[in-house]
Amino acid sequence: xxxxxxxxxxxxxxxxxxxLGPRAKFPPEPELCxxxxxxxxxxxxxxxxxxxxxxIESRHGSGTYVSALDPASIISRFSLSVELIPLEGxxxxxxxxxxxxxxxxAAAAARQDPDLAAKLSEILDxxxxxxxxxxxQFLDAAFHGAICSAGGNPTVTALTDVIRGRGGHYRxxxxxxxxxxxxxxxxxxxxxxxxxIETRDPAAAATAASAHIAQTELWLRALRPEPQPDLP
Amino acid sequence: xxxxxxxxxxxxxxxxxxxLGPRAKFPPEPELCxxxxxxxxxxxxxxxxxxxxxxIESRHGSGTYVSALDPASIISRFSLSVELIPLEGxxxxxxxxxxxxxxxxAAAAARQDPDLAAKLSEILDxxxxxxxxxxxQFLDAAFHGAICSAGGNPTVTALTDVIRGRGGHYRxxxxxxxxxxxxxxxxxxxxxxxxxIETRDPAAAATAASAHIAQTELWLRALRPEPQPDLP
DNA sequence: TGACCGGAAATGGTCTGAGGACTTACGCTT
DNA sequence: AAGCGTAAGTCCTCAGACCATTTCCGGTCA
Numbered sequence: 001x002x003x004x005x006x007x008x009x010x011x012x013x014x015x016x017x018x019x020l021g022p023r024a025k026f027p028p029e030p031e032l033c034x035x036x037x038x039x040x041x042x043x044x045x046x047x048x049x050x051x052x053x054x055x056i057e058s059r060h061g062s063g064t065y066v067s068a069l070d071p072a073s074i075i076s077r078f079s080l081s082v083e084l085i086p087l088e089g090x091x092x093x094x095x096x097x098x099x100x101x102x103x104x105x106a107a108a109a110a111r112q113d114p115d116l117a118a119k120l121s122e123i124l125d126x127x128x129x130x131x132x133x134x135x136x137q138f139l140d141a142a143f144h145g146a147i148c149s150a151g152g153n154p155t156v157t158a159l160t161d162v163i164r165g166r167g168g169h170y171r172x173x174x175x176x177x178x179x180x181x182x183x184x185x186x187x188x189x190x191x192x193x194x195x196x197i198e199t200r201d202p203a204a205a206a207t208a209a210s211a212h213i214a215q216t217e218l219w220l221r222a223l224r225p226e227p228q229p230d231l232p
Numbered sequence: 233x234x235x236x237x238x239x240x241x242x243x244x245x246x247x248x249x250x251x252l253g254p255r256a257k258f259p260p261e262p263e264l265c266x267x268x269x270x271x272x273x274x275x276x277x278x279x280x281x282x283x284x285x286x287x288i289e290s291r292h293g294s295g296t297y298v299s300a301l302d303p304a305s306i307i308s309r310f311s312l313s314v315e316l317i318p319l320e321g322x323x324x325x326x327x328x329x330x331x332x333x334x335x336x337x338a339a340a341a342a343r344q345d346p347d348l349a350a351k352l353s354e355i356l357d358x359x360x361x362x363x364x365x366x367x368x369q370f371l372d373a374a375f376h377g378a379i380c381s382a383g384g385n386p387t388v389t390a391l392t393d394v395i396r397g398r399g400g401h402y403r404x405x406x407x408x409x410x411x412x413x414x415x416x417x418x419x420x421x422x423x424x425x426x427x428x429i430e431t432r433d434p435a436a437a438a439t440a441a442s443a444h445i446a447q448t449e450l451w452l453r454a455l456r457p458e459p460q461p462d463l464p
Numbered sequence: 465t466g467a468c469c470g471g472a473a474a475t476g477g478t479c480t481g482a483g484g485a486c487t488t489a490c491g492c493t494t
Numbered sequence: 495a496a497g498c499g500t501a502a503g504t505c506c507t508c509a510g511a512c513c514a515t516t517t518c519c520g521g522t523c524a
Contacts, residue, residue, distance in 0.1 A: 002506075002507090003506075003507060003508085004280070004506080004507085012315075016315070022318065028474075028475060028476085029476070038507085038508090039507060039509070040509085041276075041506090041507065044273075044277060045276060045280040046280075047476095048236070048278075049280050049284035050284070050312075050313075051281070052280075052282070052284040052285050053284050053285070053309075053310075054313055055313050055316055058476065058477090059476080059515090059516080060475080060476050060514070060515050060516075061474080061476060061514070061515030061516030062475070062476080062515080062516055063474090063475065063476075064475090064476075069316060069317055069318055070317075070321050071314075071321040071322075071324050071325055072324075074310075074313050074314070074317065077285075078285075078306075080244070080282075080285055080287075081285040081286055081287045081306050082303075082306070084244065084247050084287055084301060085302075086301055089301065089303040089387070092303050092385055092386065092388075093387055095387070095388070096332065096385075096387055096388060096391065099332055099335045099388075100328065153327050154324065155327070156327070234478090235477075235478060236477080236478085260503075260504060260505085262504095270478085270479090271478060271479045271480075272479085272480085273477090273478065273479065273480090276505090276506090290504095291486090291487080291504090291505080292485070292486050292487075292505050293485070293486035293488075293503080293504055293505060293506090294487050294488075294503090295504060296504090296505080
Protein backbone atom coordinates (compact mmCIF):
# COMPACT_ATOMS: atom_id res chain seq x y z
CA UNK A 1 0.00 0.00 0.00
CA UNK A 2 1.20 3.51 -0.78
CA UNK A 3 2.66 5.48 2.12
CA UNK A 4 0.03 8.20 2.30
CA UNK A 5 -2.77 5.66 1.98
CA UNK A 6 -1.21 3.63 4.75
CA UNK A 7 -1.12 6.69 6.98
CA UNK A 8 -4.69 7.59 6.03
CA UNK A 9 -5.94 4.12 6.86
CA UNK A 10 -4.02 4.11 10.13
CA UNK A 11 -5.41 7.45 11.25
CA UNK A 12 -8.97 6.45 10.38
CA UNK A 13 -8.49 3.17 12.18
CA UNK A 14 -7.40 4.99 15.33
CA UNK A 15 -10.74 6.83 15.30
CA UNK A 16 -12.98 4.01 14.08
CA UNK A 17 -11.64 1.61 16.69
CA UNK A 18 -12.59 3.98 19.47
CA UNK A 19 -8.96 4.42 20.48
CA LEU A 20 -9.53 8.15 19.93
CA GLY A 21 -12.98 9.64 20.46
CA PRO A 22 -14.35 13.05 19.42
CA ARG A 23 -12.02 15.94 20.38
CA ALA A 24 -9.26 13.54 21.45
CA LYS A 25 -5.65 14.58 20.82
CA PHE A 26 -3.33 12.67 18.51
CA PRO A 27 0.29 11.97 19.46
CA PRO A 28 2.86 14.42 18.05
CA GLU A 29 3.77 14.02 14.40
CA PRO A 30 7.16 12.31 14.91
CA GLU A 31 5.52 9.73 17.14
CA LEU A 32 2.74 9.10 14.61
CA CYS A 33 5.33 8.72 11.84
CA UNK A 34 7.04 6.02 13.84
CA UNK A 35 3.76 4.30 14.73
CA UNK A 36 2.45 4.33 11.16
CA UNK A 37 5.78 3.66 9.50
CA UNK A 38 5.77 6.61 7.10
CA UNK A 39 7.71 9.83 6.68
CA UNK A 40 6.51 13.12 8.03
CA UNK A 41 5.54 14.41 4.58
CA UNK A 42 3.30 11.43 3.93
CA UNK A 43 1.74 11.65 7.37
CA UNK A 44 1.00 15.34 6.90
CA UNK A 45 -0.65 14.75 3.54
CA UNK A 46 -2.87 12.12 5.16
CA UNK A 47 -3.72 14.52 7.99
CA UNK A 48 -4.61 17.19 5.44
CA UNK A 49 -6.95 14.78 3.70
CA UNK A 50 -8.86 14.03 6.86
CA UNK A 51 -8.82 17.70 7.85
CA UNK A 52 -10.43 18.59 4.51
CA UNK A 53 -13.18 16.10 5.30
CA UNK A 54 -13.77 17.62 8.73
CA UNK A 55 -12.59 14.55 10.61
CA ILE A 56 -9.37 16.02 12.04
CA GLU A 57 -8.23 19.49 13.07
CA SER A 58 -4.62 20.64 13.30
CA ARG A 59 -3.85 23.56 15.59
CA HIS A 60 -0.50 25.21 15.04
CA GLY A 61 1.66 24.97 18.13
CA SER A 62 -0.93 22.94 20.02
CA GLY A 63 -1.50 19.58 18.39
CA THR A 64 -3.70 17.50 16.10
CA TYR A 65 -7.18 16.58 17.30
CA VAL A 66 -10.15 14.49 16.30
CA SER A 67 -13.02 16.82 15.39
CA ALA A 68 -16.37 16.83 17.18
CA LEU A 69 -17.54 14.35 14.52
CA ASP A 70 -21.05 15.78 14.37
CA PRO A 71 -22.79 15.42 11.01
CA ALA A 72 -23.55 19.12 10.62
CA SER A 73 -19.95 20.33 10.81
CA ILE A 74 -18.77 17.52 8.55
CA ILE A 75 -21.41 18.31 5.96
CA SER A 76 -20.55 21.98 6.02
CA ARG A 77 -17.04 21.07 4.78
CA PHE A 78 -18.80 19.96 1.65
CA SER A 79 -19.28 23.51 0.52
CA LEU A 80 -15.63 23.56 -0.58
CA SER A 81 -16.43 21.00 -3.25
CA VAL A 82 -20.10 21.72 -3.92
CA GLU A 83 -19.29 25.31 -4.83
CA LEU A 84 -17.29 24.02 -7.78
CA ILE A 85 -20.04 21.84 -9.24
CA PRO A 86 -21.30 23.02 -12.66
CA LEU A 87 -24.91 24.10 -13.18
CA GLU A 88 -25.92 20.75 -14.60
CA GLY A 89 -25.15 19.09 -11.27
CA UNK A 90 -26.65 21.89 -9.20
CA UNK A 91 -30.07 21.03 -10.57
CA UNK A 92 -29.77 17.54 -9.11
CA UNK A 93 -28.73 19.04 -5.81
CA UNK A 94 -31.67 21.43 -5.80
CA UNK A 95 -34.04 18.50 -5.96
CA UNK A 96 -32.40 17.24 -2.79
CA UNK A 97 -32.82 20.62 -1.18
CA UNK A 98 -36.46 20.79 -2.24
CA UNK A 99 -37.27 17.46 -0.66
CA UNK A 100 -35.33 18.08 2.54
CA UNK A 101 -36.43 21.64 3.06
CA UNK A 102 -40.03 20.75 2.40
CA UNK A 103 -39.74 18.17 5.14
CA UNK A 104 -38.02 20.59 7.53
CA UNK A 105 -40.60 23.30 6.86
CA ALA A 106 -43.41 20.92 7.70
CA ALA A 107 -41.62 19.99 10.91
CA ALA A 108 -41.17 23.64 11.79
CA ALA A 109 -44.87 24.29 11.27
CA ALA A 110 -45.76 21.36 13.48
CA ARG A 111 -43.43 22.43 16.27
CA GLN A 112 -45.25 25.64 17.11
CA ASP A 113 -42.24 27.68 18.17
CA PRO A 114 -43.90 30.90 19.42
CA ASP A 115 -41.01 33.18 18.32
CA LEU A 116 -40.43 31.72 14.89
CA ALA A 117 -43.29 33.40 13.03
CA ALA A 118 -42.38 36.84 14.35
CA LYS A 119 -38.75 36.39 13.43
CA LEU A 120 -39.64 35.22 9.93
CA SER A 121 -42.08 38.05 9.45
CA GLU A 122 -39.41 40.61 10.26
CA ILE A 123 -37.00 39.01 7.80
CA LEU A 124 -39.62 39.11 5.05
CA ASP A 125 -40.42 42.75 5.74
CA UNK A 126 -36.79 43.64 5.16
CA UNK A 127 -36.51 41.27 2.20
CA UNK A 128 -39.48 42.81 0.42
CA UNK A 129 -38.16 46.32 0.81
CA UNK A 130 -34.75 45.83 -0.80
CA UNK A 131 -33.52 45.34 -4.34
CA UNK A 132 -29.87 44.77 -3.53
CA UNK A 133 -28.83 41.35 -4.86
CA UNK A 134 -26.40 40.64 -2.02
CA UNK A 135 -28.90 41.59 0.64
CA UNK A 136 -31.64 39.58 -1.02
CA GLN A 137 -29.39 36.55 -0.97
CA PHE A 138 -28.48 37.12 2.68
CA LEU A 139 -32.07 37.57 3.84
CA ASP A 140 -33.30 34.66 1.76
CA ALA A 141 -30.70 32.45 3.40
CA ALA A 142 -31.70 33.77 6.82
CA PHE A 143 -35.37 32.99 6.17
CA HIS A 144 -34.85 29.45 4.96
CA GLY A 145 -32.11 28.81 7.50
CA ALA A 146 -34.30 29.84 10.42
CA ILE A 147 -37.05 27.52 9.25
CA CYS A 148 -34.70 24.57 8.80
CA SER A 149 -33.22 25.14 12.23
CA ALA A 150 -36.71 25.11 13.70
CA GLY A 151 -37.24 21.80 11.96
CA GLY A 152 -35.03 20.27 14.60
CA ASN A 153 -32.49 18.31 12.53
CA PRO A 154 -29.11 20.11 12.30
CA THR A 155 -27.98 17.70 9.59
CA VAL A 156 -30.83 18.77 7.34
CA THR A 157 -30.01 22.40 8.06
CA ALA A 158 -26.36 21.89 7.16
CA LEU A 159 -27.19 20.11 3.91
CA THR A 160 -29.69 22.69 2.75
CA ASP A 161 -27.27 25.48 3.70
CA VAL A 162 -24.55 23.99 1.52
CA ILE A 163 -26.86 23.56 -1.45
CA ARG A 164 -28.42 26.99 -1.06
CA GLY A 165 -24.95 28.50 -0.95
CA ARG A 166 -24.12 26.92 -4.27
CA GLY A 167 -27.33 27.98 -5.96
CA GLY A 168 -26.89 31.50 -4.73
CA HIS A 169 -23.83 31.95 -6.87
CA TYR A 170 -25.96 32.12 -9.95
CA ARG A 171 -27.52 35.39 -8.87
CA UNK A 172 -30.98 35.01 -10.22
CA UNK A 173 -31.76 38.34 -8.65
CA UNK A 174 -29.39 40.49 -10.63
CA UNK A 175 -31.40 43.48 -11.83
CA UNK A 176 -32.52 42.75 -15.35
CA UNK A 177 -35.50 42.31 -17.60
CA UNK A 178 -37.44 39.87 -15.43
CA UNK A 179 -36.22 41.14 -12.09
CA UNK A 180 -39.49 42.59 -10.88
CA UNK A 181 -41.55 39.56 -11.89
CA UNK A 182 -39.10 37.12 -10.35
CA UNK A 183 -38.81 39.10 -7.15
CA UNK A 184 -42.58 39.34 -6.82
CA UNK A 185 -43.02 35.60 -7.31
CA UNK A 186 -40.30 34.87 -4.81
CA UNK A 187 -41.78 37.20 -2.21
CA UNK A 188 -45.19 35.60 -2.61
CA UNK A 189 -43.65 32.18 -2.15
CA UNK A 190 -42.07 33.26 1.10
CA UNK A 191 -45.34 34.68 2.37
CA UNK A 192 -47.13 31.43 1.56
CA UNK A 193 -44.58 29.50 3.60
CA UNK A 194 -44.87 31.91 6.52
CA UNK A 195 -48.64 31.76 6.37
CA UNK A 196 -48.61 27.98 6.64
CA ILE A 197 -46.24 28.15 9.60
CA GLU A 198 -48.41 30.75 11.33
CA THR A 199 -51.48 28.57 10.95
CA ARG A 200 -49.58 25.46 12.17
CA ASP A 201 -50.35 23.60 8.96
CA PRO A 202 -47.51 21.16 8.20
CA ALA A 203 -49.00 19.87 4.96
CA ALA A 204 -49.48 23.36 3.60
CA ALA A 205 -45.99 24.30 4.74
CA ALA A 206 -44.46 21.35 2.93
CA THR A 207 -46.35 22.16 -0.25
CA ALA A 208 -45.48 25.85 -0.12
CA ALA A 209 -41.78 25.17 0.48
CA SER A 210 -41.67 22.59 -2.27
CA ALA A 211 -43.36 24.90 -4.73
CA HIS A 212 -41.08 27.79 -3.83
CA ILE A 213 -37.90 25.79 -4.40
CA ALA A 214 -39.28 24.15 -7.53
CA GLN A 215 -39.75 27.65 -8.87
CA THR A 216 -36.08 28.37 -8.20
CA GLU A 217 -35.19 25.21 -10.10
CA LEU A 218 -37.15 26.44 -13.09
CA TRP A 219 -35.36 29.78 -13.07
CA LEU A 220 -32.00 28.06 -12.87
CA ARG A 221 -32.91 25.61 -15.58
CA ALA A 222 -33.65 28.54 -17.85
CA LEU A 223 -30.06 29.65 -17.40
CA ARG A 224 -28.75 26.31 -18.61
CA PRO A 225 -27.54 26.40 -22.18
CA GLU A 226 -28.87 23.64 -24.38
CA PRO A 227 -26.49 20.70 -24.52
CA GLN A 228 -24.32 20.82 -27.61
CA PRO A 229 -24.79 17.87 -29.99
CA ASP A 230 -21.67 15.91 -30.77
CA LEU A 231 -20.42 16.98 -34.16
CA PRO A 232 -18.32 14.53 -36.20
CA UNK B 233 -2.30 33.86 4.42
CA UNK B 234 -0.67 30.55 5.24
CA UNK B 235 1.12 28.80 2.41
CA UNK B 236 -1.14 25.77 2.15
CA UNK B 237 -4.25 27.94 2.33
CA UNK B 238 -2.85 30.15 -0.39
CA UNK B 239 -2.27 27.12 -2.60
CA UNK B 240 -5.73 25.78 -1.80
CA UNK B 241 -7.38 29.05 -2.71
CA UNK B 242 -5.34 29.30 -5.89
CA UNK B 243 -6.24 25.82 -7.05
CA UNK B 244 -9.93 26.34 -6.35
CA UNK B 245 -9.81 29.65 -8.15
CA UNK B 246 -8.35 28.00 -11.23
CA UNK B 247 -11.40 25.75 -11.34
CA UNK B 248 -14.05 28.24 -10.25
CA UNK B 249 -12.92 30.80 -12.82
CA UNK B 250 -13.43 28.32 -15.61
CA UNK B 251 -9.72 28.36 -16.45
CA LEU B 252 -9.82 24.59 -15.91
CA GLY B 253 -13.03 22.66 -16.59
CA PRO B 254 -13.99 19.11 -15.59
CA ARG B 255 -11.25 16.54 -16.42
CA ALA B 256 -8.77 19.27 -17.38
CA LYS B 257 -5.10 18.72 -16.58
CA PHE B 258 -3.13 20.91 -14.19
CA PRO B 259 0.39 22.06 -14.98
CA PRO B 260 3.21 19.98 -13.42
CA GLU B 261 3.91 20.50 -9.74
CA PRO B 262 7.03 22.66 -10.13
CA GLU B 263 5.17 24.99 -12.45
CA LEU B 264 2.22 25.25 -10.04
CA CYS B 265 4.62 25.97 -7.17
CA UNK B 266 6.04 28.88 -9.11
CA UNK B 267 2.60 30.14 -10.15
CA UNK B 268 1.15 29.93 -6.65
CA UNK B 269 4.29 31.03 -4.84
CA UNK B 270 4.55 28.09 -2.44
CA UNK B 271 6.87 25.14 -1.96
CA UNK B 272 6.12 21.69 -3.26
CA UNK B 273 5.23 20.39 0.21
CA UNK B 274 2.57 23.04 0.67
CA UNK B 275 1.23 22.58 -2.83
CA UNK B 276 0.97 18.84 -2.35
CA UNK B 277 -0.91 19.24 0.93
CA UNK B 278 -3.38 21.53 -0.81
CA UNK B 279 -3.76 19.03 -3.65
CA UNK B 280 -4.42 16.26 -1.14
CA UNK B 281 -7.14 18.36 0.48
CA UNK B 282 -8.99 18.86 -2.76
CA UNK B 283 -8.42 15.24 -3.74
CA UNK B 284 -10.04 14.13 -0.48
CA UNK B 285 -13.07 16.24 -1.39
CA UNK B 286 -13.29 14.66 -4.84
CA UNK B 287 -12.50 17.88 -6.67
CA ILE B 288 -9.17 16.86 -8.22
CA GLU B 289 -7.37 13.59 -8.89
CA SER B 290 -3.65 12.88 -8.94
CA ARG B 291 -2.46 10.04 -11.17
CA HIS B 292 1.01 8.76 -10.45
CA GLY B 293 3.26 9.26 -13.44
CA SER B 294 0.58 11.01 -15.46
CA GLY B 295 -0.47 14.29 -13.89
CA THR B 296 -3.02 16.08 -11.75
CA TYR B 297 -6.52 16.55 -13.13
CA VAL B 298 -9.80 18.24 -12.28
CA SER B 299 -12.37 15.56 -11.48
CA ALA B 300 -15.61 15.08 -13.41
CA LEU B 301 -17.22 17.40 -10.84
CA ASP B 302 -20.51 15.52 -10.84
CA PRO B 303 -22.42 15.62 -7.55
CA ALA B 304 -22.69 11.85 -7.18
CA SER B 305 -18.96 11.15 -7.21
CA ILE B 306 -18.27 14.09 -4.92
CA ILE B 307 -20.89 12.95 -2.44
CA SER B 308 -19.53 9.42 -2.45
CA ARG B 309 -16.24 10.79 -1.07
CA PHE B 310 -18.27 11.66 1.99
CA SER B 311 -18.30 8.07 3.09
CA LEU B 312 -14.73 8.50 4.35
CA SER B 313 -15.97 10.92 6.99
CA VAL B 314 -19.53 9.71 7.50
CA GLU B 315 -18.28 6.25 8.44
CA LEU B 316 -16.60 7.78 11.48
CA ILE B 317 -19.67 9.58 12.82
CA PRO B 318 -20.89 8.22 16.19
CA LEU B 319 -24.34 6.68 16.56
CA GLU B 320 -25.84 9.85 17.94
CA GLY B 321 -25.19 11.60 14.64
CA UNK B 322 -26.19 8.64 12.52
CA UNK B 323 -29.75 9.03 13.75
CA UNK B 324 -29.86 12.53 12.28
CA UNK B 325 -28.49 11.19 9.04
CA UNK B 326 -31.07 8.43 8.91
CA UNK B 327 -33.83 11.01 8.97
CA UNK B 328 -32.26 12.49 5.86
CA UNK B 329 -32.14 9.07 4.25
CA UNK B 330 -35.76 8.41 5.15
CA UNK B 331 -36.95 11.61 3.54
CA UNK B 332 -34.81 11.27 0.42
CA UNK B 333 -35.41 7.59 -0.12
CA UNK B 334 -39.12 7.99 0.39
CA UNK B 335 -39.06 10.60 -2.35
CA UNK B 336 -36.96 8.43 -4.67
CA UNK B 337 -39.15 5.40 -4.08
CA ALA B 338 -42.23 7.38 -5.05
CA ALA B 339 -40.47 8.56 -8.19
CA ALA B 340 -39.48 4.98 -9.02
CA ALA B 341 -43.08 3.86 -8.64
CA ALA B 342 -44.26 6.65 -10.90
CA ARG B 343 -41.71 5.92 -13.60
CA GLN B 344 -43.05 2.50 -14.49
CA ASP B 345 -39.75 0.90 -15.43
CA PRO B 346 -40.90 -2.51 -16.74
CA ASP B 347 -37.81 -4.40 -15.55
CA LEU B 348 -37.55 -2.89 -12.08
CA ALA B 349 -40.22 -4.94 -10.34
CA ALA B 350 -38.82 -8.23 -11.63
CA LYS B 351 -35.30 -7.29 -10.56
CA LEU B 352 -36.47 -6.27 -7.10
CA SER B 353 -38.53 -9.39 -6.71
CA GLU B 354 -35.52 -11.57 -7.42
CA ILE B 355 -33.44 -9.67 -4.87
CA LEU B 356 -36.12 -10.14 -2.22
CA ASP B 357 -36.39 -13.86 -2.92
CA UNK B 358 -32.70 -14.25 -2.20
CA UNK B 359 -32.86 -11.88 0.76
CA UNK B 360 -35.67 -13.81 2.42
CA UNK B 361 -33.84 -17.10 2.10
CA UNK B 362 -30.60 -16.15 3.82
CA UNK B 363 -29.60 -15.54 7.43
CA UNK B 364 -26.02 -14.46 6.77
CA UNK B 365 -25.52 -10.94 8.10
CA UNK B 366 -23.09 -9.89 5.37
CA UNK B 367 -25.35 -11.18 2.61
CA UNK B 368 -28.39 -9.55 4.18
CA GLN B 369 -26.57 -6.24 4.20
CA PHE B 370 -25.45 -6.68 0.59
CA LEU B 371 -28.91 -7.60 -0.72
CA ASP B 372 -30.61 -4.89 1.31
CA ALA B 373 -28.26 -2.34 -0.23
CA ALA B 374 -28.94 -3.78 -3.69
CA PHE B 375 -32.70 -3.51 -3.17
CA HIS B 376 -32.72 0.07 -1.97
CA GLY B 377 -29.98 1.09 -4.39
CA ALA B 378 -31.89 -0.22 -7.39
CA ILE B 379 -34.98 1.69 -6.32
CA CYS B 380 -33.07 4.95 -5.79
CA SER B 381 -31.39 4.59 -9.17
CA ALA B 382 -34.80 4.15 -10.76
CA GLY B 383 -35.84 7.37 -9.06
CA GLY B 384 -33.75 9.19 -11.61
CA ASN B 385 -31.58 11.44 -9.45
CA PRO B 386 -28.00 10.13 -9.06
CA THR B 387 -27.32 12.66 -6.32
CA VAL B 388 -30.08 11.21 -4.20
CA THR B 389 -28.76 7.73 -4.87
CA ALA B 390 -25.24 8.71 -3.83
CA LEU B 391 -26.44 10.37 -0.63
CA THR B 392 -28.62 7.47 0.44
CA ASP B 393 -25.80 5.04 -0.39
CA VAL B 394 -23.40 6.87 1.89
CA ILE B 395 -25.86 6.98 4.77
CA ARG B 396 -26.93 3.37 4.32
CA GLY B 397 -23.28 2.36 4.35
CA ARG B 398 -22.82 4.01 7.70
CA GLY B 399 -25.90 2.52 9.27
CA GLY B 400 -24.94 -0.92 8.07
CA HIS B 401 -21.92 -0.95 10.35
CA TYR B 402 -24.14 -1.41 13.33
CA ARG B 403 -25.18 -4.87 12.18
CA UNK B 404 -28.71 -4.96 13.40
CA UNK B 405 -28.96 -8.36 11.79
CA UNK B 406 -26.39 -10.17 13.87
CA UNK B 407 -28.03 -13.42 14.99
CA UNK B 408 -29.37 -12.88 18.46
CA UNK B 409 -32.47 -12.84 20.58
CA UNK B 410 -34.63 -10.67 18.34
CA UNK B 411 -33.12 -11.77 15.06
CA UNK B 412 -36.13 -13.61 13.73
CA UNK B 413 -38.61 -10.91 14.64
CA UNK B 414 -36.45 -8.15 13.19
CA UNK B 415 -35.79 -10.05 10.00
CA UNK B 416 -39.48 -10.79 9.54
CA UNK B 417 -40.45 -7.16 10.00
CA UNK B 418 -37.74 -6.06 7.60
CA UNK B 419 -38.80 -8.56 4.94
CA UNK B 420 -42.40 -7.44 5.20
CA UNK B 421 -41.33 -3.84 4.81
CA UNK B 422 -39.50 -4.69 1.61
CA UNK B 423 -42.49 -6.54 0.23
CA UNK B 424 -44.73 -3.56 0.96
CA UNK B 425 -42.39 -1.30 -0.99
CA UNK B 426 -42.22 -3.71 -3.91
CA UNK B 427 -46.00 -4.07 -3.91
CA UNK B 428 -46.46 -0.32 -4.18
CA ILE B 429 -43.98 -0.16 -7.05
CA GLU B 430 -45.71 -3.03 -8.85
CA THR B 431 -49.06 -1.28 -8.60
CA ARG B 432 -47.56 2.07 -9.73
CA ASP B 433 -48.69 3.80 -6.57
CA PRO B 434 -46.24 6.60 -5.71
CA ALA B 435 -48.01 7.67 -2.53
CA ALA B 436 -48.08 4.14 -1.18
CA ALA B 437 -44.44 3.68 -2.18
CA ALA B 438 -43.40 6.80 -0.31
CA THR B 439 -45.29 5.74 2.78
CA ALA B 440 -43.91 2.21 2.70
CA ALA B 441 -40.32 3.36 2.24
CA SER B 442 -40.68 5.95 4.98
CA ALA B 443 -42.12 3.41 7.39
CA HIS B 444 -39.43 0.87 6.58
CA ILE B 445 -36.58 3.27 7.27
CA ALA B 446 -38.29 4.69 10.33
CA GLN B 447 -38.33 1.14 11.67
CA THR B 448 -34.58 0.95 11.15
CA GLU B 449 -34.22 4.20 13.06
CA LEU B 450 -36.10 2.69 15.98
CA TRP B 451 -33.86 -0.36 16.04
CA LEU B 452 -30.75 1.79 15.97
CA ARG B 453 -32.11 4.08 18.64
CA ALA B 454 -32.53 1.08 20.87
CA LEU B 455 -28.78 0.49 20.59
CA ARG B 456 -28.00 3.96 21.82
CA PRO B 457 -26.83 4.04 25.41
CA GLU B 458 -28.50 6.60 27.60
CA PRO B 459 -26.51 9.85 27.72
CA GLN B 460 -24.37 10.03 30.83
CA PRO B 461 -25.23 12.93 33.18
CA ASP B 462 -22.38 15.29 33.98
CA LEU B 463 -21.05 14.40 37.40
CA PRO B 464 -19.41 17.14 39.46
C1' DT C 465 -0.85 35.79 48.25
C1' DG C 466 -2.10 36.87 43.83
C1' DA C 467 -1.48 38.50 39.22
C1' DC C 468 1.57 39.39 35.72
C1' DC C 469 5.36 38.46 32.72
C1' DG C 470 9.16 36.33 30.38
C1' DG C 471 11.43 32.49 28.57
C1' DA C 472 11.78 27.64 27.50
C1' DA C 473 9.66 23.58 25.75
C1' DA C 474 6.40 21.34 22.79
C1' DT C 475 4.21 21.16 18.46
C1' DG C 476 2.64 22.00 13.91
C1' DG C 477 4.03 24.76 9.40
C1' DT C 478 7.21 25.54 5.58
C1' DC C 479 11.09 25.01 2.65
C1' DT C 480 14.83 22.53 0.14
C1' DG C 481 17.04 18.73 -2.18
C1' DA C 482 17.41 14.15 -3.55
C1' DG C 483 16.07 9.79 -5.40
C1' DG C 484 12.35 6.34 -6.58
C1' DA C 485 8.09 4.63 -9.12
C1' DC C 486 4.79 4.87 -12.54
C1' DT C 487 2.83 6.47 -17.04
C1' DT C 488 3.20 7.98 -21.54
C1' DA C 489 5.08 8.67 -25.99
C1' DC C 490 8.35 8.08 -29.34
C1' DG C 491 11.44 5.63 -32.34
C1' DC C 492 13.32 1.38 -33.51
C1' DT C 493 13.00 -3.33 -34.89
C1' DT C 494 10.77 -7.07 -36.96
C1' DA D 495 1.92 -2.33 -39.65
C1' DA D 496 2.54 -4.27 -35.16
C1' DG D 497 5.33 -5.00 -31.23
C1' DC D 498 8.85 -3.65 -28.11
C1' DG D 499 12.21 -1.11 -25.54
C1' DT D 500 13.93 3.09 -24.17
C1' DA D 501 13.62 7.81 -22.61
C1' DA D 502 11.17 11.68 -21.03
C1' DG D 503 7.64 13.46 -18.08
C1' DT D 504 5.27 13.43 -13.78
C1' DC D 505 3.89 12.29 -9.28
C1' DC D 506 5.47 9.80 -4.76
C1' DT D 507 8.39 9.33 -0.77
C1' DC D 508 11.97 10.34 2.24
C1' DA D 509 15.25 13.13 5.07
C1' DG D 510 16.81 17.21 7.38
C1' DA D 511 16.65 21.87 8.73
C1' DC D 512 14.50 25.93 10.31
C1' DC D 513 10.31 28.94 11.33
C1' DA D 514 5.82 30.21 13.80
C1' DT D 515 2.60 29.48 17.28
C1' DT D 516 0.90 27.77 21.46
C1' DT D 517 1.41 26.20 26.05
C1' DC D 518 3.31 25.86 30.47
C1' DC D 519 6.17 26.93 34.26
C1' DG D 520 8.96 29.62 37.16
C1' DG D 521 10.16 34.13 38.65
C1' DT D 522 8.96 38.82 39.67
C1' DC D 523 6.38 42.49 41.42
C1' DA D 524 2.43 44.74 43.61
